[in-house]
Amino acid sequence: MSALETPNRLVLQAITTPLENDESGRTLIVLQDYTRMRRLETVRRDFISNVSHELRTPLASLKALTETVQESALDDPPAARRFLDRMTVEIDNLTQLVQELLELSRIESGRVPLERAPIAPKDLLQPAAERMRIQAERSGLTLTVETPDDLPRVNVDAGRMEQVLVNLIHNAIKFTHPGGAIHIRAWRQDNDVILAIADTGVGIAEEELQRIFERFYKADRARSGGGTGLGLSIARHLVESHGGRIWAESEPGKGSTFYISIPALT
Template sequence: MDNHLQRPEVQGALTRGLGFSTRFSHTVGYEMMYVAAPVVVQGRVVGVARVALPLGEVEERVSHLQRTILAVGGAAVLLAVLLALLIAERTTSPVRRLTEVANRLASGDLTARLFPTTGDEVGQLAVAFNEMADQLQDQVVRLSTQRGRLTAVLEHMADGVLIVDEAGRVQLLNPAACRILGVSAEEALRHTFAQVARHHRLVEVWERCRSTGQEQVETVEVDRGGTFLRVVATPLPEARPPGFLVVLQDLTEVRRLETVRRDFIANISHELRTPLASLKALVETLRDAALDDPPAARRFLDRAEAEVDALTQMVQELLELSRLESGQVPLKVRPVPVAEAIVPPAERLRPQAERAGLEMSFDLPADLPPVRADPERVGQVVVNLVHNAIKFTPAGGRIRIAARRVGDEVQVSVEDTGIGIPLEDQGRIFERFYKADRARSSGGTGLGLAIAKHVVQAHGGRIWVQSVEGRGSTFSFTLPVATEPVPSEGGASGGGPR
């Protein structure tokens, strides 16, 4: 056997305590790995122990170990990645849901909520977020309800309401303001208050409010037709942005009623004062001189009786008008032929028309349907209209009483060739005691047309006048067509004299 003392592994063991060597073994015929270590007995090296393994086997074991380490390491890395992904998902999923729900709330979906799945901080955050969403929804519902109520109030207000900013631009207005100013909401919101109001006095009220910072109130006549507006401009310093509230109150009807009231008081005072003054004069004359002259005394008493009769008639007509206005006069409505309701009362005035030198005629088609009416009350209307036509038509003139069907109504007209009515008086002649200037000397109480208007309205009809001064007038009123037939015992036809 060869001496192995000089082998590298043996020398390494002796010098370093452990020796390694790899070489080709001629004995076994392939690469071998040698490992040697000293054998020490009682502190002395007594020999060297050497172990040899084929290098291929060592490399195979090392390779196997490397593969094992790589497999274990790869599995560990994969497990770590999966664990990291799971942790990341559990951590970020609630945040993503929170973001999604927040976006839904921001877009207007107030029903969006989170569903807490854990009891940790994220779960507590979800609970707090849901509570915040509940409060937000409650506030939005309350605000929406309040806004709806405010919108309903503004839309149904009779007064016009505008919000104007400090630059004068219209920010809001209600339908009444559109109606009063004659503009659409779309048009108004694109312009300034001055452009929308189109009246310098309305704008001046707002400008005074802006410059003084105090509420301004003024009544303005905005056109020559008698349209009056009460303008109230109020600063709104608490608003964001600050602005002004402008309220427009249409006082036209109030002013008209005030005028009617003043005229009524003046007219009734005049109508009472004139016969009372005449009665006083007659009584004084009787007392002073006429008692000793029976014929003269009788004439004075006859005149006094006539004045008393006139006063009595006026009082009766006032009471009648009051009952009509309050709806206390029951109508005996029934199906009645038009001729039956119109011809008899008009014919009663024919002698008076003939004495005045007037021609009276009728134009009532035979196929006129019956109307639902109280014949006595309709006759009262006809008498008033025909009597006025006789009174204000000069001798040689004509009075024509006609009727025709218009839809579900029958229109009755009394046309004359009289003096006519001035245009400025035509809108008021149906008021109590109102008389045109040329009619003041003709006598009468001034209540006939007012009574006629209320009788026609009680039947559900309308009454109006068309007149040209110097050429005549046409008074027309409507009555509803009867849906049921005329009772057979009436025996009258729809036609009449012509």
């Protein structure tokens, strides 16, 4: 029995057995393709190591903050309050990580049934924008929505699509400096409706445009403001399960635009 790994990483297992009672000395060879299984093992190992890393960071902060309060800040209530506030932030980050992990695992195993119904694009974009408006304004950003009334409807799970859009707008807010703008649009292109969220933010390097949709990928850890790096991979799963597509274009330093295309109902 032997496992063979060729340069293009095909993993095969060969089992050879001399045929019993066979005078010609013939041998039975069974080849099994383990490529997919080996790849799944690697994905699983990377996943666990990413989760562990993402858990360790907030836990280490919580430990340090707790020790600081225990050792010195108890006699200094204003300082103690500041440390407790920072602990709350770390706990919120942990909670978000766990929620997004559960969400991703539910979606990936197909346990999220879509409740699809025809809806006008503006009825998707406007509620998502309104949910994020206060947060955008607090960050010193303008948020505008432009959706023609005569667009064809799309057959989607409105709650799920709104979740995707809120995620994209939230990213736009996080990665755009005060004074910037977020512009949300929809239009028809052939048999699809395109939804676009454009920002005037920090942008994404060309070589990272594909990778940002991977689980845990963050282009610049320092800038990502406590995110988990799971938002876009959840968004991609949800869009693709609607038969749609999601992608991004960007010019570093100028801004990014995220696009979603969904088949139009005719």
